[in-house]
Amino acid sequence: MKNTAAFHEGREGDVAGLVREVQGRVGALADLLHGLNEEVVEGTDATGAVVARVSGAGLLLGLTIDPRAMRDLDHVAMSAAIQGAIGAARSETGERLARAMEEFAESPAPGDPLAPYVQALLREE
16 A cells, blocks of 8 residues: 555655555445445344344345234334334344444555545545
8 A cells, every 4th residue: 555655745646556556445335334224134123023134235134023013012012013123124224334333444555545534425424
């Protein structure tokens, strides 16, 4: 990452080399996001009667509903249980993304000139 370090220090460097280094970093980020998107995350409602499975992008993949819940819950309670399970799964997906981005930002390439901007972006919520 010598070109990135040169740019960070305000020295002249190889612009083509700098672009290659930045593209490598962007590629690593794209790989990280693709890997997270491929994950399947489960979430359960407060009663444990409903389990939702979502993709890393938060898309609903499936629901498992305890047969007793089908019998014991009315439509309003069932709706709340389903929403709770989906919300729990999506929340876990968001937490995984936040942890991955934090790790990515905390281990930048030496002299990464974009690191302060990435970290500032992650702090904005």
